Amino acid sequence: MNASTLTRKPYTPKEAVDRLRHGDLGAWPVVGGLIAIAVVFGSLNEHFLSPENLTNLALQMAATGTISLGIIMVLLLGEIDLSAGSVSGLCAVVMAILSVRHGWNPVLAIVVALAAGALIGLLHGIMFTRLRMPSFVVTLAGLIGWQGLLLYLLGEGGIVNLPFDGFVAKLSDTWLPPWLAWVIIVLLVAVSGGSSLLTRRLRLAAELPVPPAWWTATKIGGLAVVLVAVLLVMSADRGVPLLLVIFGTLVVAFDLVLRHTVFGRWMYAVGGNVEAARRAGIGVTRIRVLAFVLSSTLAAFGGILSASRLSAVNQGSGGSDILLMAIAAAVIGGTSLFGGRGRTYAALLGILVIQSITNGMFLLSVDSSVRYMVTAAVLALAVAIDSLARRGSAT
């Protein structure tokens, strides 16, 4: 066999339509939406696409995006976590109280807060799997209960300020020096390009089909262009924020785990068909508990990032619309509510959509009532696409 016969043939139009009907749209609707948002707000307000505003956007999305990443872990199983907002607030409060009121080392306080998040997730997971309570109810109780604990811990004062020059506050006020940002980008492109080439070699050696070379090259080139563009824009302002690097690392790391480890494969399997997974000998209970643990731990981390931006925690931490935005982001980004379908990049793309709408409307001084309605429309559209895709795949 020569290489050309191994190349995967392009799809015929009929097959392409079929893939669309089955919900294999991938990230394209969101990317299209983002471009539309950029064009609309960019033309309505010249400040929207300015480096300063785009950098602010990056800062604004990291915390909720991290919470959204956790939500994806449970959505992949076809479950839901309504407690993520409360848990994020509660764990941020735990961190703040330990580090400020008790003078703990901030890193230790963060670790303990994350552990508290993991423990909460464990509790949710056990209630879901052992007591067989619907995840909706378990985490609804969590939403209320952990909020209560947060208020109790905060006590009379109701606010804990974090020192502006402390470790936690610095997290969201650290900017990568340009040389470091460039090194990271070169490394990212080299590693992803190298692994693509290596995979290609190995697949050819095993006589497996490979995508056309131009496609692989385009993907790597596209990645390089996007990364460099982001870097250039942010360098025109304060530089690349550490917060964005943290969030990006989480998204990429979890994507790799989900796609390349046995654990990830089993997550998708349980989300796709629990009965099949169980018969195949997969420990369904363990996977489910782990998903809730991951969700709450990431929520805790998101809460800490949010506290870092605010340099404080208060009674509103993790409240208001954070939970709803995190869930909406996951779904808008392309995670299926029915389980088994979605990637971690949904958190990044989805939160980018929501945060740009919020940010753009703010610049246009539109009332937040309108912002809510627009966000709702986008969410409804995303869920409609998801439901249609599911109908398509059921036939």
Add this chain to the structure above:
Amino acid sequence: MISATDVSKRYGAVQALQEVSLDLHPGEVVALVGDNGAGKSTLVKVISGVITPDSGGVAIDGERARIGNPHDAQRLGISTVYQDLALCENLDVVANLYLGAERRRWSLLSHIRMERSARDLLASLDVRIRDIRVPVAMLSGGQRQSVAIARALIGEPRLVILDEPTAALGVEQTAQVLDLIRRLRERGLAVLLISHNLADVRAVSDRVVVLRLGRNAGEFRTADATQESIVAAITGAAA
């Protein structure tokens, strides 16, 4: 050789199986037929470890086998394809073939190793799927059935049990699956096929075992048996 001997199983007032025996030889397709409620599924469940019989049991090469659960059965080389396939529609063919038995190094999936052997396996069974990396949801019913059967072969079993593999399929896809069953026989596997469709049974099996009201009610070499004699054994009419 795998044999079930004098298997009895009672559900409350219903004697689902009474001293039923069945021999399964390598390279032979045995069809298990019988009317609704004759006890076919119950017998299969005993062999595949889903239930334990009240008396009697399964022997492998003459030695009594302890089959307490489906895992024991799988370890002993008994692989079952259930009627509701149990595929993950959101995963691709390779992932489904290796579900729960992923080839890995530490915890990392060996994508290439799995895809290579998946392709070899499917090719050796002459299963044609254009792109094995699309979700199983996008395959036809016959292709899904083929994937489910191929998956039963991953653990290198000696016996494959198929419960109504053609029930939901059209003419052409049924033919595909019957071809696949013949290829299992060529591989030297013992095959136990449950079916209500006598045409399929006659097309593909070497031997027909009839159950009636939980008892053995006849055994035929397919080549020698007439349709009428099999039907008579199923319904209990004097032949």
